[in-house]
Amino acid sequence: MPKVLVSDPIDPVGIELLGQVAQVDVQTDLTPEQLIQVIPNYDALMIRSGTKVTPEVIEAGKLLKIIGRAGVGVDNVDIPSATRKGIVVVNSPEGNTIAAAEHALTMMLALSRHVPKANVSLKAGKWERKKFTGVEVYKKTLGIVGLGKIGSHVAKVARAMGMQLLAYDPFLSQERAEQLGCKLVELDFLFSEADYITLHIPKTPETYHLINAETLAKMKSTARIVNCARGGIIDEAALAKAIDEGQIAGAALDVFENEPLGESPLSAVEGDLILTPHLGASTEEAQTNVAVDVAEQIRDVLLGLPARSAVNIPGLRPEVLEKLQPYMLLAETLGNLVGQLAGGRIESLDIRLQGELANNESDPIVIAALKGLLSPALQERVNYVNAGIEAKERGIRVIETRDAAARDYAGSIHLEAKGPLETRSVTGALLGDNEIRITDIDDFPVNVAPANHMLITLHRDMPGIIGQIGSQLGGFNVNIASMQVGRKMVRGDAVMVLSLDDLPPEGVVAEINKTEGIRDSYIVTLQ
Numbered sequence: 001m002p003k004v005l006v007s008d009p010i011d012p013v014g015i016e017l018l019g020q021v022a023q024v025d026v027q028t029d030l031t032p033e034q035l036i037q038v039i040p041n042y043d044a045l046m047i048r049s050g051t052k053v054t055p056e057v058i059e060a061g062k063l064l065k066i067i068g069r070a071g072v073g074v075d076n077v078d079i080p081s082a083t084r085k086g087i088v089v090v091n092s093p094e095g096n097t098i099a100a101a102e103h104a105l106t107m108m109l110a111l112s113r114h115v116p117k118a119n120v121s122l123k124a125g126k127w128e129r130k131k132f133t134g135v136e137v138y139k140k141t142l143g144i145v146g147l148g149k150i151g152s153h154v155a156k157v158a159r160a161m162g163m164q165l166l167a168y169d170p171f172l173s174q175e176r177a178e179q180l181g182c183k184l185v186e187l188d189f190l191f192s193e194a195d196y197i198t199l200h201i202p203k204t205p206e207t208y209h210l211i212n213a214e215t216l217a218k219m220k221s222t223a224r225i226v227n228c229a230r231g232g233i234i235d236e237a238a239l240a241k242a243i244d245e246g247q248i249a250g251a252a253l254d255v256f257e258n259e260p261l262g263e264s265p266l267s268a269v270e271g272d273l274i275l276t277p278h279l280g281a282s283t284e285e286a287q288t289n290v291a292v293d294v295a296e297q298i299r300d301v302l303l304g305l306p307a308r309s310a311v312n313i314p315g316l317r318p319e320v321l322e323k324l325q326p327y328m329l330l331a332e333t334l335g336n337l338v339g340q341l342a343g344g345r346i347e348s349l350d351i352r353l354q355g356e357l358a359n360n361e362s363d364p365i366v367i368a369a370l371k372g373l374l375s376p377a378l379q380e381r382v383n384y385v386n387a388g389i390e391a392k393e394r395g396i397r398v399i400e401t402r403d404a405a406a407r408d409y410a411g412s413i414h415l416e417a418k419g420p421l422e423t424r425s426v427t428g429a430l431l432g433d434n435e436i437r438i439t440d441i442d443d444f445p446v447n448v449a450p451a452n453h454m455l456i457t458l459h460r461d462m463p464g465i466i467g468q469i470g471s472q473l474g475g476f477n478v479n480i481a482s483m484q485v486g487r488k489m490v491r492g493d494a495v496m497v498l499s500l501d502d503l504p505p506e507g508v509v510a511e512i513n514k515t516e517g518i519r520d521s522y523i524v525t526l527q
């Protein structure tokens with residue numbers, strides 16, 4: 001049974017689900033050193049934001065196949081290291097959207113009405129009504145930085161509360177922003193116009209310290225900032241100073257540059273500052289959603305099935321995946337075949353998607369073809385996760401073309417691998433029941449199903465040659481299961497494809513290549 005380590009608190013429903021297919025160990029208080037010590041025993045790791053999956057953890061995880069992040073942000077996982085090692089990283093992109101959006105809205109309202117301070121004051125026996133006079137959000141301007149899933153939900157609710165909405169998101173269309181009732185503006189304009197600023201962006205090199213002394217200086221003295229996205233987007237020392245000096249009216253933060261917070265300039269702020277310990281996703285509903293979402297994906301990957309929300313391989317909606325999966329298998333088989341025919345170094349791979357495939361998502365097919373192409377060299381070390389990187393590192397240029405007019409089959413794939421000396425090509429299609437057919441080798445038409453062991457010859461079409469090869473294989477005690485010849489003209493060049501019951505012993509190719517009329521021959525192993 002595979003083993004899964006759960007190293008952050010996860011809803012029991014996810015652990016039960018995984019327990020059906022794996023041994024699940026829950027250890028939520030491991031130090032980084034302890035994690036490195038135990039990780040070599042595990043096939044999968046399930047985490048939230050608490051566990052730091054460093055390059056050292058990934059290096060030590062010799063059996064690791066999948067890291068499941070029960071939440072959105074994967075900035076605590078070293079994705080490049082995981083990708084290089086072929087470890088799939090999955091998350092739950094939508095499971096906690098509502099929870100995080102509602103927390104940001106809660107923070108905005110709590111800040112406006114001094115809820116935390118009023119609560120403390122009342123519990124201390126005071127009745128300070130005047131001191132805690134607040135402000136309304138109605139008709140105020142809310143600037144949303146990052147109008148993705150969480151930012152969009154915040155926009156919908158804020159609009160219903162009568163707020164004017166500005167948004168900054170360089171990757172979003174004007175049309176989508178307008179649908180949400182937001183005016184898409186430049187960041188400086190948002191900073192200077194907004195009464196409230198709420199951040200819903202990932203932490204990236206571009207967003208690190210986006211809110212700093214300089215940008216804080218552009219804001220209104222009545223501005224209030226909410227950060228339920230990621231620590232590090234705000235320069236905490238600059239924010240503490242801006243609040244204390246009255247440069248802005250206040251802030252509410254759920255996330256911090258270092259978590260747990262520990263010693264921080266934020267703790268000493270006297271002005272309006274609300275802090276929560278990364279609670280954005282902490283609702284019962286969100287925790288059930290993310291635990292089930294990620295546990296299902298870990299289960300699927302451990303059972304050899306694809307994951308629906310992988311962050312380091314092309315993600316596919318289930319309905320698209322259902323249609324593309326047989327073609328991915330076809331692409332992988334053809335990649336494997338053309339890789340074996342090309343033999344040595346490959347400089348470029350031309351991938352032509354034909355017929356109905358021309359109008360489909362192509363990334364998964366390209367990745368599958370590369371996995372097949374590299375598998376003769378890398379064996380099980382190449383997978384859907386690292387095939388793209390491995391190809392790039394080997395300097396293989398990938399060229400993708402589409403030909404919707406090719407109609408011999410509903411959909412077919414043509415691969416052409418160019419090496420320094422020669423170019424080899426194969427084409428394949430799917431029959432009605434998704435059975436794979438190789439329909440072309442080096443432009444010679446054939447119609448063969450891939451077999452475990454095959455002998456492919458390039459030869460001159462002449463009497464007696466087929467018989468000779470049959471006898472030679474017989475001499476090596478190799479049984480032929482089927483045979484096909486493809487040629488463009490009688491007595492011209494031809495290709496012969498033999499499916500064999502047994503792996504031919506060494507020496508067969510050398511022997512066959514001595515036969516008059518044979519230009520070259522290859523033993524190919526597929527499936």
Ligand SMILES: NC(=O)C1=CN([C@@H]2O[C@H](COP(=O)(O)OP(=O)(O)OC[C@H]3O[C@@H](n4cnc5c(N)ncnc54)[C@H](O)[C@@H]3O)[C@@H](O)[C@H]2O)C=CC1
Nearest residue numbers: 073100146147148149150169171200201202228229280281
């Ligand atoms: N506090 C908490 O517990 C939680 C925090 N989060 C965090 O909230 C953030 C947003 O999550 P989602 O809305 O689900 O992500 P999303 O991917 O749906 O949206 C992010 C948006 O930010 C935009 N963006 C990226 N770089 C940008 C930049 N430099 N400037 C402006 N916009 C930029 C993207 O175009 C996208 O529209 C993430 O950082 C996530 O980790 C998510 C859930 C819970």
Ligand SMILES: O=C(O)C(=O)COP(=O)(O)O
Nearest residue numbers: 048049050071072073281
């Ligand atoms: O999903 C996210 O990005 C979050 O920040 C939630 O983090 P958590 O799972 O509560 O540790």
